[in-house]
Amino acid sequence: MVRRVLSLTSGRIAVVILLLIALLAVCGPWLAPQDPLATSDNTLASASGAHWLGTDYLGRDVFSRLLDGSRISVLGSLEVALTALVVGAAPGILSVYSGQVFEWLTLRLADTLVALPFMLFAIAVIALLGNGITQAMLVTGALVSPLFYRVARAATLAVARSPYVEAAIVSGASVGWVVRRHVWVKVLPPIAVALAQTIGVGFVIVSSLTFLGIGVQPPAPTWGGLLASDLGYLSHQPWAPVAPALLIMVTVWACNLLADAIRDVSGEAGRALVNRRKARARTGTSAPVSVGGSR
Helix, strand or coil, rough: HHHHHHCHHHHHHHHHHHHHHHHHHHHHHHCCCCCCCCCCCCCCCCCCCCCCCEEECCCCCCHHHHHHHHHHHHHHHHHHHHHHHHHHHHHHHHHHHHCCHHHHHHHHHHHHHHCCCCHHHHHHHHHHHHHHHHHHHHHHHHHHCCHHHHHHHHHHHHHCCCCCHHHHHCCCCHHHHHHHHHHHHHHHHHHHHEEEEEEEHHHHHHHHHHCCCCCCCCCCHHHHHHHHHCCCCCCCCCCHHHHHHHHHHHHHHHHHHHHHHEEEEEEEHHHHHHHHHHHHHHHHCCCCCCCCCCC
């Protein structure tokens, strides 16, 4: 699947952008030219050689805070996506094979989680457990998990009704063997699409919470926090919100682009793409080479 995704222009663009964002998350604090928490008297300064994106209302270097804040934004979105994947995918697969009671309970739980407003619920949990990005993302991931539950369940139902799966079960194969051998291969592509989309949703959630000052203790920098602080000084720096907003938009766009690329190369479309390339390769290699001119 990875090779198929990279064979598409959209897939390569998405992977390059996401790798750059991941590089910022890993190396951002070390790439920051100045201390992102250090204040100075040079407040609301314009962009210069010393401050590439200027300074904020406390005289802190905006470019350094943008680089340092990428780690929290990326880790928070990954926490949301991975929590939703673990909480939702496994029950979605098992609901097809674990009996009607487990199926009914998980379906009702998924319906309940869908009905809950995740932003208000996350704020309530933070109020109970304390202001921290980890607990906020774990709760938000659990609320987003019905997406993975429904995707995994739908894909498993499609495979479970296949003749070869029914034949394997009749032959005495265990549920675990059937899942590992037949189900997981079919479930993985739609789950990969949902995971890429959820990472983008995670960026929006992290940015929204930190924009409201929830989940991160100040003065720790985040993209949403930078956007919120810049909006208060638009009369002095009207260009200030562009950098954090652009980073958020490009990252979410790349996640959605990657999800589209995965969907395009998986299933019947992916097999058709491979068959077209094989046919093109055979045509190119088998084409006769003309040596002499025609008479």
